Amino acid sequence: MEAEHGDVWEALRPLCARVMSVPAEAVVPHARLVADLGADSLDITELEVASEEMFGVSLRGTDKSRVSTVGDVADLIVRLRAGAPGLHSPVGR
Numbered sequence: 031m032e033a034e035h036g037d038v039w040e041a042l043r044p045l046c047a048r049v050m051s052v053p054a055e056a057v058v059p060h061a062r063l064v065a066d067l068g069a070d071s072l073d074i075t076e077l078e079v080a081s082e083e084m085f086g087v088s089l090r091g092t093d094k095s096r097v098s099t100v101g102d103v104a105d106l107i108v109r110l111r112a113g114a115p116g117l118h119s120p121v122g123r
Contacts, residue, residue: 034111038104041084046100049077059101067100077103087111 039059047054050067063069069077078089081103087110097106 035104035108038085038107038111042081042100042104042107045080045084046077046103049073049080057100059099059104061100062098063100063103064098081107085111 043057044054046052046057046063046067050057050063050069050073052067056067061067063074063077082088082090085107087107089106089110092106092110094106097103
């Protein structure tokens with residue numbers, strides 16, 4: 031899974047920089063999407079859609095309550111690509 035994570039990170043970093051209009055150097059694993067990179071709700075939605083297209087996984091309906099950093103996004107994508115259970119929120123939440 032380490033290699034997978036590296037591949038996801040290499041593609042996610044420039045994607046985040048583009049979506050959030052920040053320099054790629056600012057996109058580090060511990061960078062918080064909102065507090066550090068200035069993402070707003072539209073940026074988050076755009077990042078979700080672009081990630082779905084790039085990585086072939088749907089982030090909609092996943093439990094994103096613990097996703098606040100770029101590294102968290104990469105971890106979520108890796109888990110979704112691996113088919114990890116327990117990532118989807120219960121219906122109606």
